[in-house]
Amino acid sequence: xxxxxxxxxxxxxxxxxxxxxxxxxxxxxxxxxxxxxxxxxxxxxxxxxxxxxxxxxxxxxxxxxxxxxxxxxxxxxxxxxxxxxxxxxxxxxxxxxxxxxxxxxxxxxxxxxxxxxxxxxxxxxxxxxxxxxxxxxxxxxxxxxxxxxxxxxxxxxxxxxxxxxxxxxxxxxxxxxxxxxxxxxxxxxxxxxxxxxxxxxxxxxxxxxxxxxxxxxxxxxxxxxxxxxxxxxxxxxxxxxxxxxxxxxxxxxxxxxxxxxxxxxxxxxxxxxxxxxxxxxxxxxxxxxxxx
Amino acid sequence: xxxxxxxxxxxxxxxxxxxxxxxxxxxxxxxxxxxxxxxxxxxxxxxxxxxxxxxxxxxxxxxxxxxxxxxxxxxxxxxxxxxxxxxxxxxxxxxxxxxxxxxxxxxxxxxxxxxxxxxxxxxxxxxxxxxxxxxxxxxxxxxxxxxxxxxxxxxxxxxxxxxxxxxxxxxxxxxxxxxxxxxxxxxxxxxxxxxxxxxxxxxxxxxxxxxxxxxxxxxxxxxxxxxxxxxxxxxxxxxxxxxxxxxxxxxxxxxxxxxxxxxxxxxxxxxxxxxxxxxxxxxxxxxxxxxxxxxxxxxxxxxxxxxxxxxxxxxxxxxxxxxxxxxxxxxxxxxxxxxxxxxxxxxxxxxxxxxxxxxxxxxxxxxxxxxxxxxxxxxxxxxxxxxxxxxxxxxxxxxxxxxxxxxxxxxxxxxxxxxxxxxxxxxxxxxxxxxxxx
Numbered sequence: 001x002x003x004x005x006x007x008x009x010x011x012x013x014x015x016x017x018x019x020x021x022x023x024x025x026x027x028x029x030x031x032x033x034x035x036x037x038x039x040x041x042x043x044x045x046x047x048x049x050x051x052x053x054x055x056x057x058x059x060x061x062x063x064x065x066x067x068x069x070x071x072x073x074x075x076x077x078x079x080x081x082x083x084x085x086x087x088x089x090x091x092x093x094x095x096x097x098x099x100x101x102x103x104x105x106x107x108x109x110x111x112x113x114x115x116x117x118x119x120x121x122x123x124x125x126x127x128x129x130x131x132x133x134x135x136x137x138x139x140x141x142x143x144x145x146x147x148x149x150x151x152x153x154x155x156x157x158x159x160x161x162x163x164x165x166x167x168x169x170x171x172x173x174x175x176x177x178x179x180x181x182x183x184x185x186x187x188x189x190x191x192x193x194x195x196x197x198x199x200x201x202x203x204x205x206x207x208x209x210x211x212x213x214x215x216x217x218x219x220x221x222x223x224x225x226x227x228x229x230x231x232x233x234x235x236x237x238x239x240x241x242x243x244x245x246x247x248x249x250x251x252x253x254x255x256x257x258x259x260x261x262x263x264x265x266x267x268x269x270x271x272x273x274x275x276x277x278x279x280x281x282x283x284x285x286x287x288x289x290x291x292x
Numbered sequence: 293x294x295x296x297x298x299x300x301x302x303x304x305x306x307x308x309x310x311x312x313x314x315x316x317x318x319x320x321x322x323x324x325x326x327x328x329x330x331x332x333x334x335x336x337x338x339x340x341x342x343x344x345x346x347x348x349x350x351x352x353x354x355x356x357x358x359x360x361x362x363x364x365x366x367x368x369x370x371x372x373x374x375x376x377x378x379x380x381x382x383x384x385x386x387x388x389x390x391x392x393x394x395x396x397x398x399x400x401x402x403x404x405x406x407x408x409x410x411x412x413x414x415x416x417x418x419x420x421x422x423x424x425x426x427x428x429x430x431x432x433x434x435x436x437x438x439x440x441x442x443x444x445x446x447x448x449x450x451x452x453x454x455x456x457x458x459x460x461x462x463x464x465x466x467x468x469x470x471x472x473x474x475x476x477x478x479x480x481x482x483x484x485x486x487x488x489x490x491x492x493x494x495x496x497x498x499x500x501x502x503x504x505x506x507x508x509x510x511x512x513x514x515x516x517x518x519x520x521x522x523x524x525x526x527x528x529x530x531x532x533x534x535x536x537x538x539x540x541x542x543x544x545x546x547x548x549x550x551x552x553x554x555x556x557x558x559x560x561x562x563x564x565x566x567x568x569x570x571x572x573x574x575x576x577x578x579x580x581x582x583x584x585x586x587x588x589x590x591x592x593x594x595x596x597x598x599x600x601x602x603x604x605x606x607x608x609x610x611x612x613x614x615x616x617x618x619x620x621x622x623x624x625x626x627x628x629x630x631x632x633x634x635x636x637x638x639x640x641x642x643x644x645x646x647x648x649x650x651x652x653x654x655x656x657x658x659x660x661x662x663x664x665x666x667x668x669x670x671x672x673x674x675x676x677x678x679x680x681x682x683x684x685x686x687x688x689x690x691x692x693x694x695x696x697x698x699x700x701x702x703x704x705x706x707x708x709x710x711x712x713x714x715x716x717x718x719x720x721x722x723x724x725x726x727x728x729x730x
Contacts, residue, residue: 042405042409043380043381043384044380044383044384044387044405044406044409044411045408045409045410045411063695127557128553128554128557129554129562130562145553146553146554148553148554148556148557149557150557151500151556151557151559152499152500152556152557152707238559238694238695239694239695240500240559240694241500241703242699242700242703242704243695243700246695254693254695257377257380257381258377258380258688258689258693259688259689259693260380260405
């Protein structure tokens, strides 16, 4: 009995550092955010309690829902590109070879660059007057005058931003898929070969089912990343044209800091957090079902 | 146990006593401090800290601080630049942790919000008798005042004006000594310059930059008798025929091809480099562009006029720049006030501001030897006399934000065929809603 109690304390002592970490960096900020969301707080003045008014206002805020719809649309468009693209790249570069290893590295390099830096890089590449992309297209005769890529038309703006994001992120999914593909026991692949399966059949009947867990993981990460998209839109279009490329997080930032409505920003953040939690739960359920 | 309780009680009593004493001392000291006459030198030894936003007039602020430090080696200012977009958050952090600087440079447009929030030291009793304030930039002093109390003085001034390329004027057969004095003249001059062809356009319009437009298009509306922002709840924004007239004028300029297509994407990043490119006939910009354009294009001959309105010889300007203020919690209020006195002194106005060809922040200092030798600065300084600074607690949200109604209205006016009355009505509604929250 005494030994069990001692074991319990020893166990607690082992997990204590991690527990403190979680309490300080997750539980406390979350609690603080909930507290903030119940207050009107301009950041430079004293907060005062207003109950659920911020939430009531958020649900009636047309601009917030516009940004939310745009974020969902962006997520729906970008996620399949990242998953399918990453998977195809993984299939091409997974088999061991020096050339393929170099290709993998080249595709993975943008992942280690900060999103802010890469967005700034693409902002200049797509610049109307100084951008290399317009210069190349003009020289090749594809266009006869510079394209106004960013901030003028929502379609071209989204295309430009999506291009930058795919370049930046696709290597991450690829690496995870490569790991999953390489983890498939060679016996399974060899037996499918003996059974006379072609490349397409091997991919669809053997490789894909055995890597489905990773596919769901990458999907989950991509969905969360896209729902939290901020840097690329902040830097490349600042929500233009006329708020058509303003994401939910951008809207939260705008309210919290430049507009000095920290309490309202916290309420919007909570709504977003709950939405992302819901997505995560759905995906986890799907993952469990696929496993069973 | 009893002894322990007694000790505890004694400790608490002692703490209350100390707190009481310190509060008493503080209040006595602050009264005494307020009675000290301001000078342009140290009130006490030891370094002062100052925060200033980056992206403002850095060279000017560096020069002012260097001049103070040279004169006052015993109480030098340690200047820290903070990214403009992080300034509010940084100040809030400072207030929360009790670590505020002794002085702050602040974009003047945001000052009323801080004054209302009670985050700045009320300097009324210390500075209101200064004779220098009578001629200090009126735009700055307007926003340095809240509820009839004074919270700061000008740090530097940026004014908007119409820059025009004399070389292109000559090529287009226009008289370089006669800049446009009305919007209709501006239009006809732009047509002639654009007709030169090539990559040259008669006019410049920053299509994706809210701040650039209030700085340069806002004055066209003011000069045409219009009012733009809603000052507070219930106030009517976008009042007067000038709003529609200017929007129609800009729409016509765009449709006539007097503006480069690429200007539509201008978000402020390259705004300051456009006039110096030599490809623009006329452009609303700021006094800071005199030096920049010369560095960028030394051979270019250009002139400066006031931004005109619909009626001939009407004009206006936007007075921007920074204020210097003292945040609540500053431990060196006396020296902060002395620095303000130093900034407004005749010697600094002439030997630091004017010598570097920056605008003086006192109108009676414009007539100085440096400006006399530089007609362009004299020309741009005239903008101070017709300039104004908007006063509202929601300036960013109404005007400066890329998401705000001001830019949305301008973009619809410039680049769509939407009915202008509808465009204005939509913006008006949104601005009123924003102002109602202040």
